[in-house]
Amino acid sequence: MTRTPQYSEWLEIALEEARTGRGSGGIPIGAALIGRNGELLGRGHNRRVQDGDPSVHGETAAFKAAGRQRSYSETTMVTTLSPCWYCSGLVRQFGISRVVIGEARTFFGGHEWLAENGVDIVILDDPRCVELMSRFIFDHPELWFEDIGEDGEGGTR
Amino acid sequence: MTRTPQYSEWLEIALEEARTGRGSGGIPIGAALIGRNGELLGRGHNRRVQDGDPSVHGETAAFKAAGRQRSYSETTMVTTLSPCWYCSGLVRQFGISRVVIGEARTFFGGHEWLAENGVDIVILDDPRCVELMSRFIFDHPELWFEDIGEDGEGGTR
DSSP: OOOOHHHHHHHHHHHHHHHHHHHTTSOOOEEEEEOTTSOEEEEEEOOHHHHSOTTOOHHHHHHHHTOOOSOOTTOEEEEEEOOOHHHHHHHHHHTOOEEEEEEOSSOOOSHHHHHHTTOEEEEOOOHHHHHHHHHHHHHOHHHHHHHTTBOSSSSBO | OOOOHHHHHHHHHHHHHHHHHHHTTSOOOEEEEEOTTSOEEEEEEOOHHHHSOTTOOHHHHHHHHTOOOSOOTTOEEEEEEOOOHHHHHHHHHHTOOEEEEEEOSSOOOSHHHHHHTTOEEEEOOOHHHHHHHHHHHHHOHHHHHHHTTBOSSSSBO
């Protein structure tokens, strides 16, 4: 795994989405789906709060925004936060080739499982992403635990 | 795992959704999320074709329709077809307790992985579900393989 300037550029899109989500009162997680030639296919952010819709995580929003695609080979999902099982399942099912992750400190999702299943995983460990989520979880723990289906004590409710 | 009349009743809802989806030109997979007391929380069907939206599988549609829930403990996802990795990830992430599956013959998704992770799995092996999917896959193989991100030869594209 190497960091490249391109990955950082892609993360800026996801981070911008996360900040947009935060600005509208939502959970600050953003993502973008990048095509095989580096083109932007779709971008989006978590909309649980804004739309009352628990199915829209950053990654699923970006996937939806990209519309119907016949193949996800050589595409990259870039996300501000380690993908949860739901979003990890999305990546595996559709054969998205790479996941670029802003940070995996505040939440550790399914990225190791994806790596075991052949997905290229890049963790950028970006301090801005850590700060954004840390502050959000501190300010709105109930909302955060609702979003990941946990009880705040390490278990599901 | 036991079959109960209740599971069969729930499957009827999912099957009705699948048929509605088929009737509107879509991929015939339906699902419903059932609450801990047997109440219907949400129902829906695959809408890839109808909405041009690859993120709406039967299970994610039912999950979305149920709206924000603080807990999915003791809920049941009933679906006409074995859940793909995307939908299996949804079940695992949100701690949905049980998955009732119409059939797992035409497609074998992540239900064994869910069972390993403590989810109660019930496969009803309903011939109507098998027939619905078999016919659809025969008539529209390209659409089906697009929906599961495969190339029709066992690999991802």
